Amino acid sequence: MQTVFDFYDQEEIEGYLSEIESMLRKGHNPEKIQASLGIECFEEMLNLAKARMKNEKTGEKLYMGLEDLRFATHQDVADYRASRLRCETIIDVGCGVGLQSIAFAKTCSKVIAIEVDERKARYAEENFKKLGLKNVELIKDEAIKSAKKIKKADIIFCDTERAAEETERSLETLRPNIKELMKAYSKLTKDFCIEIPPQIRDLKIKCEKEYLSIDGKLNRLDLYFGNLAKSEYSAVSLPSKERVEGKTQKSQKKSEKALRYVYEVDEAVVKAGLTSNITPKGCLLYSEERQTLLTSEKHASSPFFTKTYKVLATCDPTQDKITNGLKKSGAGSVVLRAKVKPEEYWSEKKKYETGMTGNKKLYLFVTSKEALIAEIIS
């Protein structure tokens, strides 16, 4: 398979990419850009330029297309993993365009990156070259077949890929197949870290299940095996790296009514079933209907609270009562934290905002028992 790197060297490619970027910014259409540059592999070059523009806030200008960017490991996740998996030699199975391998190269003496997709492997190779990485070896081949070529490794990391045709998230359809992968590499080490989609349910595997969030939103699930496993379940909030671990799903005291303060909880903690482990003294579970909320009479804080609200009023969850409550509380605009279908969000919001004369931006939560009007504190 040919890529832009079969026609041009990195310096030429960088030149074309910045020309395309600047023409796109000026509003030129692709046909016009192609006519003016007349280069080989134009579509691929355009895709690389568009991905760069989309990703311009994050440091290094690496080679990846828009689709690669969509599946690329977030920098905070890559760095966190690289620090947790620090060792002598690590294998990065399914390295894609190489973002996780680049992070491993900073904490491990040697990285063996394996990628079966020819184009991605070529991009990874060029990315490693661009960064001048001397401690990354790239194997452009299928991972299970490649196991016998490798003599030594301390940790095997694998970021699996979902099959495009899968209808339900399941372990069996992931690529490469986890069981086969672990069997093929078990002669080297028992220490594996496997990333799988966090939506997979009923995981009955004996390992540490670590849920990762970025800014409170669920991002990844990593399974740790062998000496890497530290607990049954864990959650890590990024970028702060706050971690909680434990045996999961302890039942928790619940309040049907909101108290003076309400808190949103980091999704990684909720998904790991560790909410009770992070609940500060004096806080109770309030709702799990749309998202997990805690409530307390006295102001409490936790590194796993993503938002804190002060309750201004509660009422029966009917339209009239809510409108009344919002008016009395001085609402000008309303942010719905209620169960609303995404396509109905704006019409529902408008329904509540019509006739409001105040100037406060207020938050509306609706549980099956009550509606709650609140202002955000942090």
Ligand SMILES: C[S@@+](CC[C@H](N)C(=O)[O-])C[C@H]1O[C@@H](n2cnc3c(N)ncnc32)[C@H](O)[C@@H]1O
């Ligand atoms: C989710 S992507 C990896 C993204 C990468 N960690 C990054 O940060 O850019 C998974 C990769 O695994 C590769 N892959 C899937 N099955 C494989 C196999 N059997 N052997 C080697 N690579 C494989 C896919 O081609 C894909 O690039």
